[in-house]
Amino acid sequence: MTKKDLRARAEKIVGRLEEVYPEAQCSLEYEKPYELLISVRLSAQCTDARVNIVTKELFSEFPTLDSFAGADVSKVEEIVKPCGLFRTKAKSIVELSKKLLEDFGGRVPDNMEDLLSLPGVGRKTANLILGDVYKQPAVVTDTHCIRICGRLGLSEGNDPAKVEKQLREILPAERSSDFCHRLVVFGRETCSARSPKCEGCPLSDLCPQNGVGKKKAK
Secondary structure, X not given: OOHHHHHHHHHHHHHHHHHHOOOOOOOOOOOOHHHHHHHHHHOOOOOHHHHHHHHHHHHHHOOOHHHHHOOOHXXXXXXXXXXXXXXXXXXXHHHHHHHHHHHHOOOOOOOHHHHHOOOOOOHHHHHHHHHHOOOOOOOOOOHXXXXXXXXXXXXXXXXXXXXXXXXXXXXXXXXXXXXXXXXXXXXXXXXXXXXXXXXXXXXXXXXXXXXXXXXXXX
């Protein structure tokens, strides 16, 4: 399939999901940009629902960036323990808070290079910040995005950076960030990892693997 054909298919898929899920928003709850940064850090190998429960206590205990920067790491560990990998996450949360204050005047950076300089921040997190906070074109290659775009024939492989590059070449840039949010909901409701609900799927006519879920169920 040519790049032109892929762009046309991507355009149709993006439009279809916009119809099915008119509201596209991050499922993580936050009020300040740095809170989203911390929430995404906690979401690694953890559900957004659990992160939202944990951050209610976390953001109440540490209401400012300064309080995070001056926090006792063990106290942060205690609160974020339900999210798993709590020692690594707590350490990076305190360290990135310090770096935000020391190097960026307390402001979350608005570019990829500076975001990647923060402890514990990778491209997935950086893209989410750029898309949600700064409304820049962004492609968040989480597990839903990689799985679904692979099934739809929009990307190949499981390497997040490579999938991001492939999708940036074919997705409408100004709609790419919201598209990734819609993929999360679509992945949870319909195109799940183990038992996709191909029957009644709103993208069935655009999917090369249409019926794979039914085949697996036999």
